[in-house]
Amino acid sequence: MCWTASGAGIRNSVRPALINERKNRNRIDMRLVKKIRLIGHFYRSFWLLSSLITAACMVLFWEYGFSIFSTLLWFKLATLFLIFRFIKSYKAREFYYYHNLGVSKLLLWGVTLSFDLLVYLILLFQVNRFR
Amino acid sequence: MRHVLEFDSIRLSFGGRMILCDVYMKCETGKITGLLGRNGQGKSCLFNIVYGELRAEEKSVRFDNVSVAKGFMRPDLLRFLPQFDFIPKSFTISRVFDDFGLDYRELEKRFPEFASKHRVAVGKLSGGQYRFIQTYVILKAESRFVILDEPFTHLMPLQIEKVIELIREEKENKGLLITDHLYRPIIEIADRLYLLTDGKTHPVRGLAEMEELGYVAMGR
Numbered sequence: 072m073c074w075t076a077s078g079a080g081i082r083n084s085v086r087p088a089l090i091n092e093r094k095n096r097n098r099i100d101m102r103l104v105k106k107i108r109l110i111g112h113f114y115r116s117f118w119l120l121s122s123l124i125t126a127a128c129m130v131l132f133w134e135y136g137f138s139i140f141s142t143l144l145w146f147k148l149a150t151l152f153l154i155f156r157f158i159k160s161y162k163a164r165e166f167y168y169y170h171n172l173g174v175s176k177l178l179l180w181g182v183t184l185s186f187d188l189l190v191y192l193i194l195l196f197q198v199n200r201f202r
Numbered sequence: 203m204r205h206v207l208e209f210d211s212i213r214l215s216f217g218g219r220m221i222l223c224d225v226y227m228k229c230e231t232g233k234i235t236g237l238l239g240r241n242g243q244g245k246s247c248l249f250n251i252v253y254g255e256l257r258a259e260e261k262s263v264r265f266d267n268v269s270v271a272k273g274f275m276r277p278d279l280l281r282f283l284p285q286f287d288f289i290p291k292s293f294t295i296s297r298v299f300d301d302f303g304l305d306y307r308e309l310e311k312r313f314p315e316f317a318s319k320h321r322v323a324v325g326k327l328s329g330g331q332y333r334f335i336q337t338y339v340i341l342k343a344e345s346r347f348v349i350l351d352e353p354f355t356h357l358m359p360l361q362i363e364k365v366i367e368l369i370r371e372e373k374e375n376k377g378l379l380i381t382d383h384l385y386r387p388i389i390e391i392a393d394r395l396y397l398l399t400d401g402k403t404h405p406v407r408g409l410a411e412m413e414e415l416g417y418v419a420m421g422r
Contacts, residue, residue, distance in 0.1 A: 105301060112290070167288035170255070170274035171281050171340065172301055 102173075109174050114183040116162060117154050124150045125191050132198050140195070147191055151184055205231045205266055205346045207280070207377055209252050213260040214244065221247055222258070223401040228394070229347060229377040234369065236392030237381040238406075238417060243398045245381045246285055249349050252379075253282045265346070283340040285352040287332060291325025295335060298324060302343040309338065313364065329356045337365055341372045348372070350380040354387060366391055385418070 128143045166176055207229040214222040221244040229235040239245045250256035252263050254272035263270055265279050273280040289298055295316070299306045310317050315331070324332055333356040341348060350369075354362050366387055369378060382388055389395065389409070396403040397415050404415060412418045 109301070164284070164286055164288050165290050167255075167282065167284050168290060170253075171277055171288075171343075173275065173277045175272075175275060 105172070106174055106178075109169055109172060110179060110182050113169065113179050114186070117158055117183075118187070121151070121154060121187050125187075125194060128191070129194055129198050132195050133202060136202065137199070143195070147188070151187065155180065155184070203231070205377060207252075207263075207265055207347045207379075209261065209263040211260050211262040212248065212251055212258050214247055214251065214256075214258045220401050222251075225398075225401075225403045227379070227396055227403055229379050231346065231375065231377045232373060233393040234373055234378045234380060234391050236388040236395045237379065237398060237403070238385050238388060238395065238412070239381070239398035240417065241383075244401065245398055246351055248398065249282070249351050249379065249381065253280065253349060255282075277343070277345060279345065280347045280349065281340050281343055281345045282349045283337055283351055283353055285355060287336065289324050289332075289336055289339075292323055294321050294323055295327075296320035298335065298339055302339045304339060304342050330358055330361050333357055334361055334365070338368065341368050345376065347377045347379065350378065350382075352382045353380065354382045354384045362387060385412075 124147065128147060131139060132143060169176075169179060208227070210226040212222050212225045214220075225248060227235060227237070237245055237248070247256055251258045251261055252273060254274045261271075263273065270276060270279065274282070296306055299309070299320075306320050319327075324335055327335065337350065337353045340350070353365055353369075357365065362384070369380070369391060372378065380388060380392070395406050397406045397412055397417055398404075399415050399417065404411075406412055406415070409418055
């Protein structure tokens with residue numbers, strides 16, 4: 072390592088390290104953005120169907136309230152499972168695309184299903200608030 | 203820098219039928235390793251096992267002597283071109299290039315047939331162009347090793363020539379594993395050849411040895 076006493080020398084030796092660090096951080100940010108974009112695209116393959124099911128559950132929840140909450144929750148989970156089974160075989164080939172970009176099936180399913188379920192629960196609680 | 207991919211001790215059976223039992227292959231940076239074999243011998247299964255997509259009863263896959271069970275989790279180490287179309291058909295070419303960190307202008311410059319097609323969805327391309335784009339991105343994207351499972355399928359002779367040219371270029375900084383039923387181009391470009399038969403890999407040097415193992419029939 073080059074160590075110089077002058078201020079300019081220190082600046083010159085520190086600057087490349089900072090530039091490299093910034094470049095690495097940008098690269099990591101880009102990778103994260105790409106991964107989010109890929110997961111978003113994957114979610115688009117079933118969000119419409121899932122949203123329709125969520126909307127139907129919201130209507131039922133508006134009518135009957137918390138008395139059918141557990142039934143609706145099991146219904147939502149069952150439909151998500153069916154969607155999972157369908158997409159798993161229907162889009163089997165496309166998983167190679169995601170894998171070649173470092174996005175595993177576990178990450179794709181984990182993020183999209185959790186997000187979908189979270190949105191579902193938030194919407195049901197919002198319905199309950201305005202009921 | 204030179205890197206080595208080795209795999210052995212792979213065992214795979216389906217319903218009591220042994221598919222793979224005695225396999226050893228080695229691939230290095232700067233070398234093209236070809237794998238040949240009849241239909242149903244397990245070539246694609248073997249590559250899927252190496253990539254981590256298919257679970258084997260036993261396996262040992264090593265990158266520079268470090269065991270990596272799920273190659274698909276490490277695109278920096280290994281990328282895989284499956285024998286079928288894998289890019290979502292709705293994606294535009296520029297989107298695919300962006301995902302793989304590639305420059306579309308380079309493709310346009312070298313292959314004018316793709317000029318100003320960056321906004322075209324890959325599903326709208328001809329079968330040959332679609333396959334070519336898939337092979338191109340896998341070959342060109344940053345990685346130490348590349349597996350190509352039937353890269354010449356759906357391609358016309360002119361496109362095959364282009365793919366061979368790309369493979370030779372990428373060989374400079376990558377190790378390549380390749381299989382296809384068009385065995386002549388494989389023999390032409392491979393530095394090392396293996397023949398998969400009865401679940402075992404046999405290093406072979408030429409057509410005569412392949413004939414001995416029942417892969418080709420010469421002079422008939």
